[in-house]
Amino acid sequence: MTEGQGLKLIEPLRELFKDEVRELGRQLGIAHDLVMRHPFPGPGIAIRILGEVTTERVETARQADHIFVSEIRKAGIYGEIAQAFCALDSSLAVGVMGDQRKIGNLAVLRAVTTTDFMTAEACKRPSASASE
Numbered sequence: 001m002t003e004g005q006g007l008k009l010i011e012p013l014r015e016l017f018k019d020e021v022r023e024l025g026r027q028l029g030i031a032h033d034l035v036m037r038h039p040f041p042g043p044g045i046a047i048r049i050l051g052e053v054t055t056e057r058v059e060t061a062r063q064a065d066h067i068f069v070s071e072i073r074k075a076g077i078y079g080e081i082a083q084a085f086c087a088l089d090s091s092l093a094v095g096v097m098g099d100q101r102k103i104g105n106l107a108v109l110r111a112v113t114t115t116d117f118m119t120a121e122a123c124k125r126p127s128a129s130a131s132e
Contacts, residue, residue, distance in 0.1 A: 051090030
């Protein structure tokens with residue numbers, strides 16, 4: 001209820017689970033790509049950032065997530081995965097770029113399968129070396 005205005009918030013889809021929302025979307029004729037879009041975990045990108053949330057880390061999380069999901073789409077397996085996203089750990093990783101050592105955020109990749117969105121399992125894909 002919005003104080004002083006006498007309004008009541010109505011959320012008809014609030015009680016539905018993701019699979020039920022998708023079925024409703026299909027029945028309403030909503031575009032397949034929108035209906036099958038992976039659910040976003042939590043109330044904004046900050047939920048994907050462990051540790052301090054800064055403008056720089058938010059941008060890093062967005063870029064890393066975009067790369068991860070783009071590669072999943074490019075591989076043609078987006079529809080086989082119920083939810084995939086990238087998060088930033090509070091740990092740092094060391095790598096070499098050119099002749100210099102670089103320190104940066106550690107990205108955590110999550111890809112799960114589920115039929116009911118109540119339980120999930122890690123998406124099991126053969127590694128590149130296993131398929132060669």
